[in-house]
Amino acid sequence: MKVMLVPPKQKAVFTYSIVRNLRTFWMFYVMMLPGIVLLLINNYIPMSGIIIAFKTINYQEGILGSPWTGLKNFEYLFASKDSYIIIRNTLLYNSLFIVLNIVFPLAFALMLNEMKNRFLSKLHQTIMFLPYFLSMIVISYLVYGFMSDERGYFNGTLLPALGLEPVRWYFTKEVWPIILPIINTWKNMGYYTVVYMAAIIGIDEEFYEAATIDGANKWQQMKKITIPLIMPVITIMTLLQIGRIFNADFGLFFQVPRESGALFPVTNVIDTYVYRTFLTVGDIGLSSAAGLFQSVVGFVLVFISNWVVRRFNRENALF
Amino acid sequence: MKHTKSKTALLLTMLIVSSLAATACGNSNEANSSNKAAPDASGTASAAPDASADSGTGNASTDVSKLKPYKLKLVYEGAPQADEALVEEALNKILTEKINATIDIAPIDWGAWDDKINLMIASREPVDILFTASWNGYAKNVAKGVYMDLGPLLDQYGQGIKDSLDPAFLSGSKIGGKNYAVPTNKELASSGGIVYRKDIADELGIDMSKVQKIEDLDAVYKIVKEKKPNMYPLYTTGGTFSSHSFVELDYLGDTTIPGAIDKNGTDAKVKPAEEFPQYLNALKVTRDYFLKGYINKDAATSQTSSLDAYKTGNVFSTVEPLKPGKAEEIASATALDGKLAQITLTGKTVATSETTGAMLAISTTSKDPERAMMLINLLHTDQEIINLLNFGIEGTHYTRSGNVMTQTEKSGQYAPGVAWELGNQFLNYVWSSEAPDKWEQFKKFNEGAKSSPALGFTFDSEPVKSEVGALANVLREYQKALETGSVDLDEMLPKFIAAQKSAGLDKVIAEKQKQLDEFLASQK
Amino acid sequence: MANIMSKSVSGSQSKNQLSGRASALINIFFVIYSALCILPLLLIVSVSFSDEQSVMTHGYRFLPENFNLAAYRFLIKDIDQIVHSYGISITVTVIGTILSVIVIAMYAYPISRSHFPQAKFxxxxxxxxxxxxxGLVPWYLVYVQMLDLRNTLWSLIMPLIMSAFWVLIMRTFFKETVPEAVLESAKIDGAGELRIFIRIVLPLSLPVLATVALFQTLTYWNDWFLSLVFISDNHNISVQYFLYKMMVNIQYLSSNPNAMAEITRAGGMVNFPSETVRMAMVVVGVGPIVFAYPFFQKYFIKGLTVGSVKG
Structure with a gap:
């Protein structure tokens, strides 16, 4: 990028530096070539499709020939008072998920690391990973198996056994802000735990040996050694999630609550809103406007948070 | 993990069309198709006079030799079948002889339809014939230039269609005065009612003949509930007494957009459904039945279809859009042969949603629209072809005596079950489990139906798409819960109305009224 | 000397371990959590072995009321399709994962080297x-019109080979774990970059390679989206897509009462697989990877340990 900013009068130097760069690093370019080609195919060429967000599409006139509509396609995102609720839901859930996806897996990873019995530790990791394999459609069936009004395990077996009244789960919106984070954490636990485990195992034993000799207890070791040393991993994982803070997990919010309208105030997020709109209106301009909006906000947020991270610790920043 | 997230984002963001690649390709396609279509058109145009001199009907079979071989791609909504290749082969033999064409049957699974058809359309993939319907984006796609104006083609190659199809279908499916799709020739009218377990009613000594309106069902359900506590008197997963065919409201093309007129009225005044007394009454009765325990509690969230529910033997009745033989159809699908009967609880009406309920359109990407129209014409006139496409090969997938088919071991290998999407249903053979005079009954059913004042009008949502998009979410939030009786009416109905208003209901209604008035004025 | 060594080792061990009680608590905690991960799956397995009738009347139970193989008997009819689908899934997963690890590592290594001026770019x-x-459509057009890969296995492999996320993770790993000094000295010895990469960097990076391989395996195995977009014939249907198609057909029709009503009104018959069959299909689709995973994990953990004892 720097290269492109070189003023014209330095062209000779510029060409020279390119040649030298190529001569020195040609093997790097060769190695990266497959990756670059794939990124171009998968991401960069299609990126030009962003202009659709500003058009009313008519296929016969072609994409360039279709009339421009300015920001009209963005209007429906803010058209009703629901917009506030939807954006709030998306942000709150995702923020909560980010926190939960750090705290619990990190705690689990630390505990597993302390487990004396390697076999048991491995066994638990394996089992914890199970939910990660399941698609949201399958999970929606699991949840339904427990919470269905008539056939669910809770209402059919558990609550009567405890002498409690059945709950109409799919109409009780109060419980879902708890259920959804639980499901999300349950599903991703194995994944994040293994990521943090890998980082913890990577820490040199000598640090701990030295600390033990100095008389540091477990808690102090964790605070002074483990956490600071895996901070880069934590930061990366968090920054990446912040970048997608406006993109909700569609499966979790669409499949799991089973389109129960009574739950919309707590389950409707940007992605489900856009999808339902698409089903009715079928307009790619609207969907692409929403996608662009989400990208731009995520983009800005990542840059801001990265800037903040940089101010504290240059090393931990993503770029 | 990141993959799944970005994939769902893609799925959601659904179809963001391209610029460079898309336009370049799209344009070159466009150019190709017009280049190719032009000589074809002129070729056939010059051939046409001979043909019409021959037969006067524009029947293309006389000049097969002048047609170049062409492969027609037919895309419809339904499950792909195991023996599709066999059927294609059999069809190709006949089609080569008649119009020198071969066929590529390309069904798209129900669940994949929305995604795939939109990709297909947006990528300007060459396709010839596409299934479409008013509930399936017909008006939107016409506005986007997806389908070809069929007027001239119908005149030239669609004589068979014009002869066999009730004129109400063709005139009732026009948009802006033009035909963009050929409706399936099937029942025209719509009526609502219930299908119920006749054997149970007899066993409990219930006289069903007394049931004439939805309130009469109370007494019936009460007995069922008492005597058969394990049975749902009424099973539903959404559609109940308040569905549009039941309350006789005309939603002006697309039932997912609020604003309707009374099919039986004359004033053509567009109002939200909640302002019609019959709709409110239906909601009230449904809520009453729900509270009395007649309706399954999970009606608003269940994913067990009423057919599966019937199979378990725990269901007494379901609300259905009715046509002759509906009960028998359900019975044979649920192994309850002879145990089901139906009662009609509404009058017979026709609106645009009926005339445009299932149609075949020709894509603007078709390289040979004339040939596509010839095929559609054959589907409306040629008994051999349409039955082959619908039921497979005689002797393999069914055996036949007269017009009655009997199932064979291999029936399951080719049973798309989409006869209602394709061509002329009246040419279909009937299964041995159905009434042999099914089509006679259909014809009778079509007679004397009351037409909606807005028949032939289809609403174009483009000018208010932001509002419609916002409303779509409001409807999904409240409608199903209200219409299954799952929530309290007094509390939720005012909320529902307020939410719709805040999402721009009034603007949508006004736009519907404006377009309707223009349409009615142009009719005079 | 030897005395001191052994002392310090034993000393560190005894001091650097949790008390028996804390340890026991951790064990109990994980036993409970593991149970919570398995139980919901048991519910599905149980339903798949149940009699449809009893599921409809008594609901989902952890023990099948009437043990019944009907759902699996129903699936056996499709055995050819299922076996074929497994073949597709396995092929795509194996080829995809191998290519993916190679391409990602080759991209991540140069950008991890601080002396490479274009690393940041x-x-x-x-x-x-x-x-x-x-967005989807432009991307689809590239694959369909520029590359013409529709209905091929490549269309199921190529889009997932390159993963930005794993490139960044691997870059970080290379940066943190492979000492720059080692690389520099290798270079002074006259080794080319490729040789350094293969001989020095990769052997030091087994943990991250194993991790990427595992997750890419999962990604490929669980993918249905590419099939949804690119596969329109009846070949090349992977296990996940097979499952997905069934689930989503039900989903689509039951969450769109309008479409459902219109389809029935127009005369279409909507017949879903029964609840027990749905669950049996989930078991068939999920089962193998659940059983294969512990096997994978052995190597995975081994890879991690290899990395951690590097010193």
Whole structure:
């Protein structure tokens, strides 16, 4: 990028530096070539499709020939008072998920690391990973198996056994802000735990040996050694999630609550809103406007948070 | 993990069309198709006079030799079948002889339809014939230039269609005065009612003949509930007494957009459904039945279809859009042969949603629209072809005596079950489990139906798409819960109305009224 | 000397371990949590072995009321399709994972080297793709019109080979774990970059390679989206897509009462697989990877340990 900013009068130097760069690093370019080609195919060429967000599409006139509509396609995102609720839901859930996806897996990873019995530790990791394999459609069936009004395990077996009244789960919106984070954490636990485990195992034993000799207890070791040393991993994982803070997990919010309208105030997020709109209106301009909006906000947020991270610790920043 | 997230984002963001690649390709396609279509058109145009001199009907079979071989791609909504290749082969033999064409049957699974058809359309993939319907984006796609104006083609190659199809279908499916799709020739009218377990009613000594309106069902359900506590008197997963065919409201093309007129009225005044007394009454009765325990509690969230529910033997009745033989159809699908009967609880009406309920359109990407129209014409006139496409090969997938088919071991290998999407249903053979005079009954059913004042009008949502998009979410939030009786009416109905208003209901209604008035004025 | 060594080792061990009680608590905690991970799956397995009738009347139970193989008997009819689908899934997963690890590592290594002036640019080049997407249709057009890969196995492999996320993870790993000094000295010895990469960097990076391999395996195995988009014939249907198609057909029709009503009104028959069959299909689709995973994990953990004892 720097290269492109070189003023014209330095062209000779510029060409020279390119040649030298190529001569020195040609093997790097060769190695990266497959990756670059794939990124171009998968991401960069299609990126030009962003202009659709500003058009009313008519296929016969072609994409360039279709009339421009300015920001009209963005209007429906803010058209009703629901917009506030939807954006709030998306942000709150995702923020909560980010926190939960750090705290619990990190705690689990630390505990597993302390487990004396390697076999048991491995066994638990394996089992914890199970939910990660399941698609949201399958999970929606699991949840339904427990919470269905008539056939669910809770209402059919558990609550009567405890002498409690059945709950109409799919109409009780109060419980879902708890259920959804639980499901999300349950599903991703194995994944994040293994990521943090890998980082913890990577820490040199000598640090701990030295600390033990100095008389540091477990808690102090964790605070002074483990956490600071895996901070880069934590930061990366968090920054990446912040970048997608406006993109909700569609499966979790669409499949799991089973389109129960009574739950919309707590389950409707940007992605489900856009999808339902698409089903009715079928307009790619609207969907692409929403996608662009989400990208731009995520983009800005990542840059801001990265800037903040940089101010504290240059090393931990993503770029 | 990141993959799944970005994939769902893609799925959601659904179809963001391209610029460079898309336009370049799209344009070159466009150019190709017009280049190719032009000589074809002129070729056939010059051939046409001979043909019409021959037969006067524009029947293309006389000049097969002048047609170049062409492969027609037919895309419809339904499950792909195991023996599709066999059927294609059999069809190709006949089609080569008649119009020198071969066929590529390309069904798209129900669940994949929305995604795939939109990709297909947006990528300007060459396709010839596409299934479409008013509930399936017909008006939107016409506005986007997806389908070809069929007027001239119908005149030239669609004589068979014009002869066999009730004129109400063709005139009732026009948009802006033009035909963009050929409706399936099937029942025209719509009526609502219930299908119920006749054997149970007899066993409990219930006289069903007394049931004439939805309130009469109370007494019936009460007995069922008492005597058969394990049975749902009424099973539903959404559609109940308040569905549009039941309350006789005309939603002006697309039932997912609020604003309707009374099919039986004359004033053509567009109002939200909640302002019609019959709709409110239906909601009230449904809520009453729900509270009395007649309706399954999970009606608003269940994913067990009423057919599966019937199979378990725990269901007494379901609300259905009715046509002759509906009960028998359900019975044979649920192994309850002879145990089901139906009662009609509404009058017979026709609106645009009926005339445009299932149609075949020709894509603007078709390289040979004339040939596509010839095929559609054959589907409306040629008994051999349409039955082959619908039921497979005689002797393999069914055996036949007269017009009655009997199932064979291999029936399951080719049973798309989409006869209602394709061509002329009246040419279909009937299964041995159905009434042999099914089509006679259909014809009778079509007679004397009351037409909606807005028949032939289809609403174009483009000018208010932001509002419609916002409303779509409001409807999904409240409608199903209200219409299954799952929530309290007094509390939720005012909320529902307020939410719709805040999402721009009034603007949508006004736009519907404006377009309707223009349409009615142009009719005079 | 030897005395001191052994002392310090034993000393560190005894001091650096949790008390028996804390240890027991941790064990109990994980036993409970593991149970919570398994139980819901048992519910599905149980339903798949149940009699449809009793599921409809008594609901989902952990023990099948009437043990019944009907759902599996129903699936056996499709055995050819299922076996074929497994073949597709396995092929795509194996080829995809291998290519993916190679391509990602080869991209991540140069951008991890601090003396490479373009490292920052190419890091950003890959990072940007995580934030901005051009959308489905343009991407689809590239595959369908430029590359003409529809209905091929390549269309199921290529889009997932390159993963920005794993490139960044691997870059970090290379940066943190492979000492620059070692690389420099190898270079002074006259080794080319490729040779350094293969002989020095990769052997030091087994943990991250194993991790990427595992997750890419999962990604490929669990993918249905590419099939949804690119596969329109009846061959090349992977296990996940087979499952997905069934589930989504039900989903589509039951969440769109309008479409459902219109289809029935128009005369279409909507017949879903029964609840027990749905669950049996989930078991068939999920089962193998659940059983294969512990096997994978052995190597995975081994890879991690190899990395951790590097010193």
């Amino acid at each position: 190419f890091t950003f080049f890959v990072f940007l793709t995580m934030l901005i997407s051009g």
